[in-house]
Amino acid sequence: MDIKVKSKKQKAASREQKVDHIQPSSFTPHPSLLKATLAIVQKDLAAEFRSFELVSAMLVFSLLVIIIFNFALELDIEVRKAVNAGVLWATFAFAGTLGLNRSMAVEKDRGCMDGLLLAPVDRSAIYFGKAISNLVFMLVVEAIVLPVYSVLYNVNLFRLDLLGVILLGSIGYTAVGTLLSTMSAQTRTREILLPILLFPVVMPVLLASVKASSGLLAGAGIVEIATPLNILIVYDVIFIAAAFMAFDFVVEE
Amino acid sequence: MIEVKTLVKRFGYKTILRGLDFSVEPGEFVALLGPNGAGKTTFLRILSSLSRPSLGTVKVAGHPLPDQAAQVRAKLGVVSHLPLLYPDLSAEENLRFYGRMYGIGDMEARIHEVLKMVDLEHRRKDLVRTFSRGMQQRLAIGRAVIHDPEVMLFDEPYTGLDQDASEMLDDVLRSVAAKGRTVVMTSHDLARAEELATRFDILSRGVITASISKKELKQTNLLAFYKQALTE
Numbered sequence: 001m002d003i004k005v006k007s008k009k010q011k012a013a014s015r016e017q018k019v020d021h022i023q024p025s026s027f028t029p030h031p032s033l034l035k036a037t038l039a040i041v042q043k044d045l046a047a048e049f050r051s052f053e054l055v056s057a058m059l060v061f062s063l064l065v066i067i068i069f070n071f072a073l074e075l076d077i078e079v080r081k082a083v084n085a086g087v088l089w090a091t092f093a094f095a096g097t098l099g100l101n102r103s104m105a106v107e108k109d110r111g112c113m114d115g116l117l118l119a120p121v122d123r124s125a126i127y128f129g130k131a132i133s134n135l136v137f138m139l140v141v142e143a144i145v146l147p148v149y150s151v152l153y154n155v156n157l158f159r160l161d162l163l164g165v166i167l168l169g170s171i172g173y174t175a176v177g178t179l180l181s182t183m184s185a186q187t188r189t190r191e192i193l194l195p196i197l198l199f200p201v202v203m204p205v206l207l208a209s210v211k212a213s214s215g216l217l218a219g220a221g222i223v224e225i226a227t228p229l230n231i232l233i234v235y236d237v238i239f240i241a242a243a244f245m246a247f248d249f250v251v252e253e
Numbered sequence: 254m255i256e257v258k259t260l261v262k263r264f265g266y267k268t269i270l271r272g273l274d275f276s277v278e279p280g281e282f283v284a285l286l287g288p289n290g291a292g293k294t295t296f297l298r299i300l301s302s303l304s305r306p307s308l309g310t311v312k313v314a315g316h317p318l319p320d321q322a323a324q325v326r327a328k329l330g331v332v333s334h335l336p337l338l339y340p341d342l343s344a345e346e347n348l349r350f351y352g353r354m355y356g357i358g359d360m361e362a363r364i365h366e367v368l369k370m371v372d373l374e375h376r377r378k379d380l381v382r383t384f385s386r387g388m389q390q391r392l393a394i395g396r397a398v399i400h401d402p403e404v405m406l407f408d409e410p411y412t413g414l415d416q417d418a419s420e421m422l423d424d425v426l427r428s429v430a431a432k433g434r435t436v437v438m439t440s441h442d443l444a445r446a447e448e449l450a451t452r453f454d455i456l457s458r459g460v461i462t463a464s465i466s467k468k469e470l471k472q473t474n475l476l477a478f479y480k481q482a483l484t485e
Contacts, residue, residue, distance in 0.1 A: 031355070035353065110338065111333060114335075115338075118326055120323045120326040121354055
């Protein structure tokens with residue numbers, strides 16, 4: 001017993017000795033918005049690369065949805081052509097809510113959101129960092145789902161104009177989704193609350209994306225889909241600006 | 254270093270803090286004691302700029318809250334019963350991330366120093382999810398001191414720790430205080446608080462009901478003082 005106590009004291013003494021060597025570090029108290037945003041994005045990507053929890057859940061869900069629709073629509077080519085864009089965006093939208101929920105749950109459950117809020121950075125950096133991470137996860141899932149969809153539905157989705165529409169739609173979706181998932185993450189019923197909050201707000205983006213995508217898949221050119229495309233661009237800008245302004249109030253207790 | 258006057262915090266119709274006055278001198282180690290629901294965590298959240306006061310004035314390190322919250326956050330380190338760490342990142346990756354968020358210059362040297370301080374250098378490459386609760390809490394302290402803050406807030410840091418882990422945390426807390434930092438710690442562990450702190454404030458029903466310094470405490474004991482303060 002005596003020996004044990006002595007060894008603990010020795011340990012403590014050696015730790016205090018180590019502490020004496022610590023010198024205050026030089027640091028700039030306010031890292032820029034860009035640096036803080038990049039730090040959050042890199043942190044999210046590194047954590048996801050390790051666990052693969054978020055992307056795998058989104059991916060499995062997306063593949064299940066397109067396979068179920070594939071069986072439901074059977075072999076009717078005309079029906080398939082008509083619903084391609086709808087099925088595709090329904091898949092992305094529902095898979096996206098899974099990702100958004102998970103992305104914010106990671107921050108909330110272990111108090112990491114408080115850790116982010118305690119940093120002396122502009123809180124918009126937290127929003128942009130999380131939104132960019134969510135967008136990257138969504139694009140990764142889309143990049144895997146698109147070839148599978150092309151094979152199952154026998155449709156060529158690898159067209160630059162269509163990929164551009166998918167990118168714009170995804171930006172709008174994650175811009176507003178990140179803000180609303182931050183709000184819903186603070187409640188006990190976040191899994192239920194997020195789709196209830198998100199889908200009515202994101203409807204203009206989804207409708208414009210479906211319109212633009214179905215037009216392109218039906219052989220229309222950029223000029224013919226100019227209206228939904230413009231709506232998509234305008235909503236992207238509005239949603240990013242609104243979320244940027246509202247984020248501080250959303251995270252404030 | 255910390256100056257709080259007539260602080261009121263309401264959540265809807267419920268008033269948690271009722272005109273609380275509190276001040277801490279530089280280098281003081283204050284243990285904030287009180288029963289569950291007294292408002293200790295709410296008070297620390299306001300001091301750390303995570304929550305806005307409903308009424309009253311709060312100054313930390315010379316900066317008023319919430320107006321100069323970013324300046325306060327740059328001088329503040331916070332440790333709660335949650336580790337605020339990412340389980341899928343290693344110990345050094347967690348510190349590097351928080352270091353970047355605080356704009357630390359010589360990052361690698363600082364990570365090395367902090368890991369040495371919390372005695373986790375040998376586990377620097379290991380994922381935090383493989384750490385015991387005690388190791389996570391030590392790393393949480395490392396995270397909180399990465400930017401060498403002037404003021405440290407500890408909210409129930411001993412929650413969920415076993416005897417050995419608590420003793421190791423004692424050493425780390427002593428070393429944090431030995432650097433001349435101002436420390437405010439909430440705890441239910443009176444024995445630990447008595448050993449570490451230089452002043453003891455009792456928070457009950459949203460106000461500080463009693464305060465005693467370590468010197469004054471020699472005439473009585475903390476448990477008796479605590480019980481008396483709660484019954485008054």
